[in-house]
Amino acid sequence: MNSEAQAVEVDTNYDAFVRMLSSLLPEHRDRWALMRHGEVVQTFDRVGQAFDEGRSRYREDVFSIQEVTDEPIDLSEPIDFTCPRCRLEVHEQFYGPCTSCRTTLRATVGSEAREVHDVAYEPKMNVTPNAVALKDD
Ligand SMILES: [Zn+2]
Numbered sequence: 001m002n003s004e005a006q007a008v009e010v011d012t013n014y015d016a017f018v019r020m021l022s023s024l025l026p027e028h029r030d031r032w033a034l035m036r037h038g039e040v041v042q043t044f045d046r047v048g049q050a051f052d053e054g055r056s057r058y059r060e061d062v063f064s065i066q067e068v069t070d071e072p073i074d075l076s077e078p079i080d081f082t083c084p085r086c087r088l089e090v091h092e093q094f095y096g097p098c099t100s101c102r103t104t105l106r107a108t109v110g111s112e113a114r115e116v117h118d119v120a121y122e123p124k125m126n127v128t129p130n131a132v133a134l135k136d137d
Helices: 003-028 047-057 099-109
Strands: 032-036 039-044 064-067 079-082 089-092
Touching: 003 032, 003 039, 003 064, 032 047, 039 047, 047 064
Parallel strands: none
Antiparallel strands: 032 039, 032 064, 079 089
8 A cells, every 4th residue: 555645545435525514414423435536426424435435446555534524533643443344443644454464464455446426426216116026816
């Protein structure tokens, strides 16, 4: 992982997040926003869901997660959190797998070079207009 690229990504996302926070709060309060290139990709009930989605969508760790709250945390400052992978309490610069986990992940999935372009993609809930009624005779 290029930590400089991640630092830039986090800064970009945080700036954008602060600007759009007032419009996010009414519908997304207390949810977790997965952010990429200064845009909210999707929001989630739990930080772990946002993290898992980020990891599955984006190569390496170039995305960030912000809690939709009145007092957003600037993730460019080190924070205390539980590593989502090994569950240890850590104090690190970015939310995500801790340093030792990242080292392990890089060793195991480092050759993976999948790039995802659908940054703004939002899964749509498909509504089935008529569920097939079960006949009961
Ligand atoms: Zn860890």
